[in-house]
Amino acid sequence: MKGVNYREIRGMPYVRREYIAGKPQIKIARFASGQAKADYDYLVELAVTERIQIRHNSLEAARLAANKTLAQAGDMSFFARLRVYPHVLLRENKMIATAGADRLQEGMRRAFGKATGLAARVERGQTIYEAHVTKENLQLAKKAFKVASSKVGCPTITKITPLK
Template sequence: MERMEYEARNWVLTNPILFSALWVFGAKESGPARCYRQIKNKPYPKSRFCRGVPDPKIRIYDVGMKKKGADEFPFCVHLVSWEKENVSSEALEAARIACNKYMTKSAGKDAFHLRVRVHPFHVLRINKMLSCAGADRLQTGMRGAFGKPQGVCARVAIGQVLLSVRCKDGNGNHAQEALRRAKFKFPGRQKIIVSRKWGFTKFSRTDYLKYKSENRIVPDGVNAKLLGNHGPLAARQPGTAFLTSA
């Protein structure tokens, strides 16, 4: 009986079709994300040298009223990473869903704009190990241990913004609570910081209102441009720059 089992096992392991099936269905799954949390090596993006990379789980980076102008949503709050680490695309997608779900329920689907500020470009590798019967005869341990692409993640620095939400001032508390719930989807530490800027623009609230009253602000999608004082001397008045050709 033992002799028959030994021959059957050898036949399976030497048959390329059956062995490939065992490799696909009997190989161990990827480890938990904590195995890939630390930033250790150089960036390893998808390229012609690194092929066969699976698509990231997150495919949508802007949720809500992403076409609303800068005037519509003055309040802005950020979820900021407080650690240098890798954040998987699965974690980014889970955080986006959690934040979007709470904001839709509490503030309404037309009352906010959520933006994911990091993109998963770093490729993670795994050295797959067989877990089928007789696999110990085939495994080579750490010989040739350079793994195959297994997933992607974002390399995040301390102080880097992960998520941003802009909305009206009345929904500011809802936005902070939504980001607090999204925190639980990420490893490490994060902080929720209320921005002093007007929405997603680079201008503070006082400066934005001041430039708006002077007609020096031009809408630019979710952002805004500041008009300078260039051009002819007669046109060097606030709000009249770049308007001479009209």
């Protein structure tokens, strides 16, 4: 199933994993990377501009893209953190789509479905990714967040806050 089918927030979030056998594993490898220290000059944040659900593989792709760009300055010259956690279980009621299916399958109405992935629900203006950088690496961080925003699948803005 494509991510576009889960982008819109509809209904109550389903988060009870204990009732589902074969629950999907989270694809996010790590939530924080780099060197956590106090002498950074800027806080760069990636914030979404609309209410949306973001799948866990999209969050991981954005994190990897940003970290790869930020790592050009050196692994210990920044600190980056993913600020959202994908709690919501996404389900899909799979229909038969074989060669012998000459009629459209109706299926059961409001069927429960099989767990296919995880998503994070984010509100308008919420920060999903942040990085602490020095003054020398500010332009590199802007570039990294531009690349990461293309992976998210919704309009984003980059906020820059001086820390000192």
